[in-house]
Amino acid sequence: MSTYKHSVTLDIDKCKGCTNCLKRCPTEAIRIRDGHAVIDAERCIDCGECIRVCPYKAKKAFSDKLEQLRDFKWKVALPAPSLYGQFDNLDDIDYVLQGLLDYGFDDVYEVSRAAELVSGYTRRYLRREGIRRPVISSACPVVVRLISLRFPFLCDNVMPLLPPMEIAGMLAREQARERNPGLRDEDIGICFISPCPAKVSYVKNSFMGKKSNVDLVVSMNDVYFALLPLMKKDKTPMPISHSGMIGISWASAGGEASALFNDRYLAADGIENVIRVLDQIENGNMPSLEFIELNACSAGCVGGTMAVENPYIAKTRLQTLRRYLPVTQNWSYKEKNADTFVPEEYFSGDRLKYQPITLLDNDMDAAMRKMQAIEAINERLPHLDCGSCGSPTCHAFAEDIVNGEASENECIVKMRERIRRFLAKDEPAAKEREADDRK
Ligand code: SF4
Ligand code: SF4
Structure with a gap:
């Protein structure tokens, strides 16, 4: 279970x-x-x-509700950069950040700031000797979980750095403690504004071995509608944002990889493309690449199911917004090119572990027998993958039968064949009965 x-x-x-x-x-x-x-x-x-x-x-x-913020004395908003792409005619990020403060947050820590740090530390990590290449980004929790379930040989390729949301949570908490030395840790509520359900699951499950620094994950959709009446254009907001182009670019596909400043990377988005790329890496077809950015949602985080706007419209808006920003406000480019240092607290707790979902049995002999039974049943099935049996493919149906979760009789194509055969076999008797009736 x-x-x-x-x-x-x-x-x-x-x-x-x-x-x-x-x-x-x-x-x-x-x-x-x-x-x-x-x-x-x-x-x-x-x-x-x-x-x-x-x-x-x-x-x-499912996501947390904004009302749950009442449980905390000091509330910090962590807006994902994709939030800025949701608003029409936005020419300054500070309108959104001011709106969050007006809503009732005590402080705001932009996830894009942490994203700029992750970009800098990724460049350093890639300079290290002996790491498994290509390095796969750990930013999209869907991709990380997919690898842990389906791609055992790629677990060590996943970058062991924490994603920007986690680092933003850690830094926001430190800042809250500094500003409010009298507060207990449980009085501080770090609230991530998420475009996708996977980030909710990530936080609730302490993924990759570390308890999350985030307390609540609220839906971007809920926050959007809460902010709309508060974002008044006639009131000039305070200068709050500390983000640069790099951090904002993380919201859409290709933004993370382009901040590495080399062209030995690949960025793919959409779950089907992601699976295709992972298959290719596992088959050794991407040997010359250094880094792989994968986003399960089409167009990147702006395409998450908890966002409001069409992802491609949001992406264009972000491109316009970042045009007026400095490259970064959170990283110094005076670093030495040979520097490989990454602070220990920026690493995830454990290496990613393979958690097989296709394990038929813990006992090897029993698993082999089950596999043979699955293939034998699959041979007899029509291979239409119609889904009428309740399983997604004929092969999955065969697996469900062997696992005792389905019966071969539930295949309607086979049932139709059986009825046809039965009627054909019965045909001479039926004709005789008809002739007798006519007498
Ligand atoms: S399609 Fe739905 S059930 Fe399937 S993995 Fe995605 S979220 Fe889960
Ligand atoms: S079976 Fe159809 S109605 Fe039910 S959850 Fe899936 S798509 Fe929706």
């Missing part, structure tokens, strides 16, 4: 069992049982694809 806490959940009353999500889930985590979808918690990576495709809005992303 999985103990992993997921943000993506099902509203069973709304689900019609239409199979749309079944066919799109990249990890085959969904089955249709008793007329509605069921999510396998061990396989789900919180990518949000099922939320995007469900026509009945039966899949939803």
